[in-house]
Amino acid sequence: MATERSAVEARGVTKIFGHGPDAVRALDDVSIQIRENEFFTLLGPSGCGKTTLLRLIAGFELPTAGEILLEGEPVGHLPPNKRLVNTVFQSYALFPHMTVRQNIAFGLEMRGIDRATINPTVDEMLGLVQLAGYGNRRPSQLSGGQQQRVALARALANRPKVLLLDEPLSALDLKLRQGMRVELKNIQQQTGITFIFVTHDQEEALTMSDRLAVMSQGRIQQLGGPHEIYEQPVNRFVADFIGDTNFVLARVTAVENGRARCRSDSGLEFDVVAIADVAPGREVTFALRPEKIRLAKTDTPSRAKVVQATYVGTDTNYVVELADTSRLEVRVQNALDGHARFQVGDHVSIEVPAGAARMLMD
């Protein structure tokens, strides 16, 4: 779906706020290529630099080092009003003294487009975000979700090359947020505009994006498709930030035929593809998703015991204590009658299927 031409590119971008000892390095040598017509997400905890990167692309901030390119052209010299990029702000930033129509028409008016073209465009946008008939209201007369749509329509009306979305769903309640996710994705596919979406919500990132970049401490930790990010986290931060993860320390016992066999103190065995520099005796960390661990009840007292069970609807989350008192989180789907398959106190055996564990390169 996405073509190979890059709509936005950052080359070695560093951004430092402040001076001297108080200086904060918000972005640290970030390079990234965002393809045309792509739904790209910048995901990370607050303060990771994702919003700063967005503001650099919009032109609200200038990089301390490195450069931003739009469609292959450096834009360092262009102020925000000269960039064919529009932003949907986290706070929506709708003009309170203008009607919905006037808000949506604002960008077109500023570009000197004539009234005869503006009016149908505004109507089309109102239809696109399902707000036809709301044109003469003031932003203050709309609900949060409706304001959010107006902000989206106001940005899209300009048919920008790239649409920047700064946590646009964070102020909405859960139900509305889930609906808007689908809607945003649909609009992106309908319009074919490159979306750069900033969020700290991993579920949002995984469900909407074509590709995403996980950021932390001003750096990109991993870049890839949702599946790749979830299944093959490259380091402890990514594995921890996306989904739930058990971290298990193990020692390499043997390396043969490109596979490494490892064993943890608690007795868990892993058989994984060997990374280049692993050698027997070395300690490595494994990331283990709770839903990939298999449990089976044993009658004989085993080394693992269920110590906690939390019912979460379709599944039950168990905490299993191992021989060395380390604990493992396991998620198991409930039986068809809705009952949990294990009880607290049950002795269980643990199986880690091949490929379920991910060796981290920390």
Added chain:
Amino acid sequence: MAPASDILPTGADRAIAMQRAGINLDEHEAQQRRRRWMLLSSALLAIIIFGICPLFIIVMYSFLSPDDYAGVKWEFSTDAYVQFLFERDIFEESVRVFNTAYLEIYGRSFLLAIYSTFAALLFGFPAAYFMATRPPETRNLWVFLFTLPFWTNLLIRTYSMLIIIRDEGLINIGLQKLGIIDQPLVMLYTDFAVGLGLIYSYLPFMVLPIYASLEKLDFRLVEAGFDLYASRYRVLRRIIIPLAKPGIIAGCILVFIPALGAFITPIMLGGGKNLMIGNLISLQFGSSRNWPFGSAAALILMAFVMIALMFYVRTSGGGKVRAHG
């Protein structure tokens, strides 16, 4: 007074409690009403004593005759108002001649006040914008520095202005030393000097309300404007100024009204050559000893201001109703 209503139960509970206690409900109502009036009385008294009474006295005086040694005689007369537009003929008492002298004073005062208000807005808006865009921790310092000179007595500030702009003042000496001019520029005792004095005196009344509304302005809206292709001028014109409008209006009213009635500045910097309304009124209560005419002049000024404000409300108030409706 004790906050009795806090102690008593409310509504129906209270009514039942009252009945049980054998207190007549009507009597209770009356008691409540009395208490409400007592609480309101201080505000009402202030309005009556300091607002309505003086106004009533002024209206009354304006329809009486002047006494020989100041004060008024209790004889009804509309002379004060007639005098505003007509002059008695020197030779024939009964002949009245149309006289525009007072209208001119009013006209000049209005013009000067309008110019001063406009100039104060021109200088005040950027100053307010500057202060409002400083980081929050230094903002109060800027406001403090800006208002500091205005803690000095008005007479002293006006006198300093006089020293700066007189023929041998700072500006003229400076320009002569630099060789830009040969003869001193005559600034003192002109309308220009009065205007300058008015602007300087009332600038804070323009800056502070504008600052207050700009400080509340969400600067993300400014970013949104830039993001939507607006130039700096258009962001100012279409976003910042409309949102600062309440402050701008308040500032203009707060400068215009006192500037219109100013009398210290015109005397000191205008040299008393060209009277302003304030001087005219003060003269009537002072050396001219014509209290009725002074009262009439003040009431005519009030009428003009009210007409101007009503005109303003009619023209821009409609828009405002739409804006909030």
